[in-house]
Amino acid sequence: MIVQNPDLLALITTLKMAAVTTLILLLIGTPLAWYLAQMRSRYKVFIEALVALPLVLPPTVIGFYLLLALSPQYLPGKIWQELTGQQLAFSFTAIVIGSVLYSLPFVVQPLQKAFEQLGNDVLEAGKMLGAGPLDRFFHIVLPITKASFITAASLGFAHTVGEFGVVLMIGGNIPGETRVLSIALFDHVEAFNYAKAHALALSLLVGSVILLALIYLLNYQRPTDRT
Numbered sequence: 001m002i003v004q005n006p007d008l009l010a011l012i013t014t015l016k017m018a019a020v021t022t023l024i025l026l027l028i029g030t031p032l033a034w035y036l037a038q039m040r041s042r043y044k045v046f047i048e049a050l051v052a053l054p055l056v057l058p059p060t061v062i063g064f065y066l067l068l069a070l071s072p073q074y075l076p077g078k079i080w081q082e083l084t085g086q087q088l089a090f091s092f093t094a095i096v097i098g099s100v101l102y103s104l105p106f107v108v109q110p111l112q113k114a115f116e117q118l119g120n121d122v123l124e125a126g127k128m129l130g131a132g133p134l135d136r137f138f139h140i141v142l143p144i145t146k147a148s149f150i151t152a153a154s155l156g157f158a159h160t161v162g163e164f165g166v167v168l169m170i171g172g173n174i175p176g177e178t179r180v181l182s183i184a185l186f187d188h189v190e191a192f193n194y195a196k197a198h199a200l201a202l203s204l205l206v207g208s209v210i211l212l213a214l215i216y217l218l219n220y221q222r223p224t225d226r227t
Helices: 006-038 044-055 059-070 075-084 092-118 121-128 133-144 146-161 165-171 181-190 194-226
Strands: none
Touching (some): 006 092, 006 181, 092 133, 165 181
16 A cells, blocks of 8 residues: 555654664664673773764764765765665665664663663572573563663654654655655745644654653652562
């Protein structure tokens, strides 16, 4: 079935981008957060600063340098085009890459804090009982920090849904490919179509409030769950 409504198409693209981005963030953010939590080197602060850079760096700056890197004139984009025959910039893959980099701290930081608070006593007990590293992670770490994983995934998803600058810089405004809700909202404002802009803005506002409320509710319940 072909979706005709442009805003509905933008919603589908947004949800698809956020879902793929969140999955990738959990896959790469979990080992990175674990590494940072266990790291004792003086260089740890520099790695943490790089991870947290999107929190303070303007999205357009990140988008500009990503646009250069993903273009056919530079190595990453050139290799991609030679392998696939397609340009990497202004594609769905490009906005996923940008979203992963821009939302990385929203996933890594909650997980890192949870891993640091976990301590080594529980892991040492599991090791003494013969559990391997993967067994300790899936049967000890994961159940204890489950709420933090839910928080990290929710924050990563919500932050990705609201992205604008990075996505616009490296993805443009291609319906069904890179046009997401934030860009659709900008288009309606530019066209002075405030009724549609209000509908999109209100839906994003309500969705964000509900998601944050669920996260805070989960965090409030965590001390009770431990008792």
